[in-house]
């Protein structure tokens with residue numbers, strides 16, 4: 001009896017020990033090896049199916065190229081700027097994060113930084129401990145009644161807003177994706193960036209680092225802020241022009257700045273260090289016991305579930321699929337992949353569009369994995385490395401238009417998936433159903449009704465329906481020692497075009513196909529593999 005190998009997971013950043021415990025409980029072999037150089041990681045990563053990281057491990061193209069077994073990367077935290085997601089997608093590796101586990105903690109850090117600025121706590125602490133008792137040097141400001149400018153009103157931003165409202169502050173939010181309804185629900189005033197810059201006594205940043213948010217507090221925008229503004233960044237380095245911030249602190253236009261994150265990390269040196277009214281922490285936003293337990297448990301559960309059941313949660317490059325949905329969807333995905341593969345193998349010309357049409361019970365399911373499975377089967381003919389993750393990405397890259405259609409009413413079958421391709425020669429389709437809700441069956445092939453299991457090595461023949469043909473093909477295969485498993489016939493009408501799908505116990509060699517193609521009435525003979 002062959003023993004199946006346990007999925008292997010590497011934890012390559014410092015993580016709460018609960019992560020390793022959960023991986024082991026979920027049946028994974030887990031190694032915790034932190035603090036390695038990129039070269040050491042590259043040398044090691046080929047052994048692993050899963051990689052659990054925080055923000056220190058950089059998952060670059062080189063790492064992904066060496067990760068020949070890797071199926072999933074899990075970020076115990078939010079930001080995934082240390083992972084080359086497009087390349088991971090192209091390599092078929094799922095990337096997940098834990099979007100909520102450390103949000104409260106990070107929001108609390110932003111509020112702590114705001115108070116630290118308002119009352120200059122770090123400097124006052126330092127001087128007091130030096131024995132200076134500097135009672136007159138630290139006149140602070142109240143936050144009550146002040147305006148907090150919130151740049152980014154997502155998970156963390158909205159928690160910061162609720163805490164600030166509790167402190168009796170007014171909150172003005174700039175976030176292009178914030179709806180007016182959500183702003184009302186949050187109790188904040190939605191504003192454009194210039195209005196926020198002009199009104200805010202404190203500004204706090206809570207966006208990801210993107211092309212749009214990079215240097216959102218540029219020299220020009222810093223100049224638009226109210227004199228005496230205090231700025232907090234617990235989101236990502238790169239959102240603020242650090243040189244411009246130093247100048248604004250030196251001139252006194254900005255009364256204080258608190259950074260948890262830097263343009264370059266680890267920030268061992270910075271022109272900001274030693275600047276008056278500047279305080280910082282070494283990317284500690286997520287560093288509380290509670291948050292680290294949360295993200296460690298979540299990442300281990302998510303990765304473990306993916307590696308052991310195929311359930312997908314919080315993936316950034318593939319549709320979510322709960323462990324509950326996975327068993328229901330699995331036979332549909334098998335059917336979808338086989339139909340996609342059949343169309344791919346039987347369509348030698350360029351395909352401009354592929355349509356995935358679901359009917360009956362299939363329409364009640366999450367369509368995204370079904371579509372990805374069709375694309376995966378279809379594109380495998382062109383690329384051996386295609387999988388569920390990179391198939392939609394490859395389809396887009398190749399300019400293939402993908403359409404999804406749902407029809408709730410049923411025809412002959414309680415559930416059906418139809419895959420149609422549009423080529424220069426026109427549109428044609430194949431369709432399949434599930435027998436007993438579990439067994440994929442082809443039921444229609446280019447307009448001809450035929451019932452076949454698409455499995456293993458097969459032979460596809462198009463011929464004119466005429467007596468004697470079945471005997472001839474049986475003899476040909478017999479003479480070449482090819483054993484027939486199943487025999488599936490369909491025809492447009494008596495004496496018209498017919499198709500034959502045979503499953504065979506060994507691959508059909510080129511010369512046998514050639515001989516089959518020369519049998520009387522045969523229009524096309526092709527070997528298929530599923």
Ligand SMILES: NC(=O)c1ccc[n+]([C@@H]2O[C@H](COP(=O)([O-])OP(=O)(O)OC[C@H]3O[C@@H](n4cnc5c(N)ncnc54)[C@H](O)[C@@H]3O)[C@@H](O)[C@H]2O)c1
Nearest residue numbers: 079152153154155156175177206207208212234235285286
């Ligand atoms: N310091 C830390 O340790 C720490 C911890 C957790 C998260 N983070 C970082 O905090 C940031 C926010 O995390 P989150 O969980 O709230 O993310 P989120 O995705 O829930 O929210 C981000 C918000 O930014 C908004 N946004 C996007 N582009 C924008 C733009 N051009 N201008 C204004 N707003 C824009 C989005 O609409 C969204 O509402 C991320 O960068 C994350 O990596 C840092």
Ligand SMILES: O=C(O)[C@H](O)COP(=O)(O)O
Nearest residue numbers: 054055056077078079286
């Ligand atoms: O995006 C995040 O979750 C934070 O930046 C936390 O990063 P860390 O896990 O390295 O503390």
